[in-house]
Amino acid sequence: MQHIGSKEIKPEIMDTQEEKLRKSLLIFAAAFMTLGVMLWLAIYWLMGLNFSSNVPLGYQAISVTSLxxxxxxxxxxxxxxxxxxxxxxxPFVMQWSIGSSITSSGVALWALLAPIGALVVSGWRDSIPWFVAYMVLTAVSGFFDFYLGTGATTGIPMNTIGVFFALNFAAMSSILYFLVRYFVIETEKIKTQLDQQHALLAEEQKKSERVLFNVLPSNIAERLKNNQGLIADGYADVTVMFADLVNFTQLTEQMSPEQMVGLLNTVFSGFDELSEKYGLEKIKTIGDAYMVVGGLSRERPDYVEDMANMAIEMLEFVARHPALVKRNLGIHIGIATGPVVAGVIGTKRFIYDLWGDTVNIASRLTDDAKAGHILTDKLTYNRLRFGYLFEPPNILNVKGKGEMTSYRMLGRVTHAVEPVVGSNVYRLPAADGTSPASA
Known part of the structure; x- marks a missing residue:
């Protein structure tokens, strides 16, 4: 509890919609019963029928006090x-004070509101004792009527008894009808609100899933949704590509933050579309570098060719996009094929990443590639050499690995007339392994 000065403030208890409905139903029924008692007293008095009013007045006093x-x-x-x-x-006390169920015009029927009321304001389990008590009192009242009935002593005419029978049945039926009707209407309102909340929740869940599937490969996102623990996988053969922007750091000195982010968004959004086109998985962006991998899923077995085609179209995208041409922006690309280890790291802003020599080689090839060049390792070259044009091999000195052979890819064979970059185009190696002839 909070204290302000000498006053003590109780925390508010927030009711659920169901609890609010039950409370309003009980108050609704109590008001109906109180009104009914007053109306019945007035009718009896107007008809000149005098009997003890202690029971109805006592009922009203207790009811109002409880409210x-x-x-x-x-x-x-x-x-x-x-x-x-x-x-x-x-109602039973009222009936006994008048005489019998006949002379009281079946006023005990009003007692049926107890188990019905318990059913709607407490639940079906809590209503059972009230229903049993109602049946027991009805049986006791019937016993009194049969053995101890003294209806004639009241002096109430039979036509009056008949009228009040009709009034009691009509009033009790009306109360039960409107009570249940109100319950049904409010329940439907609650259901409609719950459906709306469920729809909003489902939409938010879809948004969360879209974010998850945009951040992670689809199969990894599914595994995370299923609450899988540590995700770590080994892949014997995948193709990794890095694409790095040329002279982007110098360009940033001439641009506002909005222009720089807008330029990167233009480039990487175009690359994202290409990765979707070829069924490849974007792993991440590192500054002005873009990393993508093929082969995590075997749905597309030609992932090496897909990677090569994406690399070629990335060069074409940068070379033809007006906003990038205006900035004289270029890229250099490195591609390597081989085994990797992949997994999800972190618990906040987690990332799916790759590790291994294949990743390191692709990164080093990117560093050594000139603007507009695509460099591949030997394994990638062997997978592509019958469908793509390459320059003769070049020897690189890779830190930690020593000398390594690299190949500059020029384009697809079908596009050999206009190679992507460079003026010296070489034919594919002959079957006997002899050097290719210059074009």
Whole structure:
């Protein structure tokens, strides 16, 4: 509890929609019963029928007191117990005070509101004891009527009894109907609200899933959705590509932050579309570098050719896009094929990443490639040499690995008339391994 000065403030108890409905239903029924009691008293008096009014007046006093107590304390359990007890016992006491079920015009029927009320304001389990009590009191009342009935002593005419039978049945039926009707209407409102909330929740879940599937490869995202623990996989053969922007650091000195981010977004969004086109997985961007891999899924077995085609189209995209041509932007690309280890690291802003010599080789090839060049390792070259044009091999000195053979890819064989970059085009190696002839 919080204290302000000498005053003590109780924390508000937030009711659920179901609890609010149950409370309103009970208050609704209590008001109906109180009104019914007053109306019946007035009708009896107008008809000149005098009998003890202690029971109905006592009922009203207790009912109003319990409602006032609830308004002050918000103790719904006490209100529910008091009202259901009044619903159950007051009609039977009223009947016994008049005489029998006949002379009272079946006023005990009002007691049916107790188990019905318990059913809608407490639940079906809590309504069972009230229903049993109603049946027991009905049986006791029937026993009294059969053995101890004294209906004639009241002096109530039979036509009056008949009228009040009709009134009691009509009133009780109306109360039950409107009580259940109100319950059904409010339940439907709650259901509609829940459906709307469920739809909003489903939409938010879709948004979250879209973000997850945009950040991670689809199969990895599915595994994370299924609450899999540590994700670490080994792949015997994949193709890794790095693409790095040329002179981008110098360009950033001439651009505002908005222009720089906008330029990167233009480039990488175009690359994203190409990775989708060829079924390759974008891994990440590192500054102005772009990393993509093929072969994580065997749905597309020609992932090496897909990677080569994407690399060629990346060069064409940069060379033809007006905003990039205006900035004289270029890229250099490195591609390597071989085994990698892949997995998800971190718990916040996690990332799916690759490790191994294949990744290191692709990165080094990118560093050694000139602007507009695509360099591949020997394994990638062997996979592509019958469908793509290459320059003669070049020897690189890779830190930690020593000398390594690299090949500059010029384009597809079908596009040999206009190679992507460079003026010296070489034919494919002959079957006997002799050097290719210059074009």
């Amino acid at each position: 006032v107590y609830y308004m002050r304390t918000r103790n719904f359990e006490v209100l529910r117990f008091v009202q259901l007890t009044l619903f159950l016992f007051a």
